[in-house]
Amino acid sequence: MTQSRRKTPIWQAIANALRLDIAEQRYLPGDKLPTEAVLSERFGVNRHTVRHALSVLVDEGLVHTRRGAGAFVKSAPAEYPLGKRMRFHQNLRQAGRLPSKRTLSLETRAATEEEAARLKLVAGDLICVKHGLSMADGQPIAISESHFPEARLPGVAQALSEETSITKALTKVGVADFTRASTRIRAVLADATHALRLQISEGAPLIYSTGLDVDDEGLPVEYGMTWFCGDRMTLTLEDD
Structure with missing residues (x-):
């Protein structure tokens, strides 16, 4: 047999x-x-x-x-240090990756009470809201929403429309340097819009980060919210 x-x-x-x-x-x-x-x-x-x-x-x-x-x-996750000086392009280049950014939308509107409090403004003051997509080697790694105090930094909306680099845009409106005052991180799941923009599955793990950047006088220049792809980024804490 x-x-x-x-x-x-x-x-x-x-x-x-x-x-x-x-x-x-x-x-x-x-x-x-x-x-x-x-x-x-x-x-x-x-x-x-x-x-x-x-x-x-x-x-x-x-x-x-x-x-x-x-x-x-699959590429190895991009290393992204979280320190006092958060510089997207510089951080990724140091990790050997090619950084790029795309502005998804840009608007100027009145700040809510909560938004104004974060930026040390008065409710109703103008802020610039920027939604963006960040990439490493052409692959989407994060989407972001950033708030800038247009009332305190007149012309920042125009500068952001001309520059994909936030550092260069802030330099144009007189912010020579800025540092990270606070960062908060937690895990979330991708919703349908996250999945579409990041080319991932709905429900995939994301790293949600919020941060406040201030100028050399301690005044807020940006409040940012970022949703990082959980399997494409490694966030590291650094002492500056």
């Missing part, structure tokens, strides 16, 4: 082959894997089987997918 042989499921064989490709550095961190169509041709299977194999690699943390963009080899 011939003993039956246990067969390896084809999706598992595909996952094993892709693991080997990654281990032997045919695809480096951040590289895009071939499309489902190309992988289907390579292995002679349908896309559903390829998708199953990729989902296993996603669960293992080797690969991540971006909605409408494909599957990518």
Whole structure:
């Protein structure tokens, strides 16, 4: 009687082959894997089987997918120090990453009582509200909402429309230097809008940070709220 042989499921064989490709550095961190169509041709299977194999690699943390963009080899989380001087571009460059920012919206409006209290203004004073998207090596890593005291720093809205760097924008309105006065961090889950902007799944873990920056006289120049991708960022506390 011939003993039956246990067969390896084809999706598992595909996952094993892709693991080997990654281990032997045919695809480096951040590289895009071939499309489902190309992988289907390579292995002679349908896309559903390829998708199953990729989902296993996603669960293992080797690969991540971006909605409408494909599957990518997971990069190591970007190191981002939290200290007295928070400088996005400088911090990421020091970590060996290419930083970029995109302004999603910019508006000037009256401050609520809570917003005014944070910025040491009077309710109804003008503030500039900026929503932005931050990226490392072209991959979204954080979305942010920042409030600036337009009443105290006239022209800051115009400066922010001209500069993606907050440091450069504040320099234009006379803030030569600023430091972090306080930072608070907690874990939250991504809602539908977070997921869309960050190209992650709804319910994925995020690191929510709020911070207040002040000038050399101790007056607030920015109150910021940032939602970092939990698996793309490592926040480190530093003593300046």
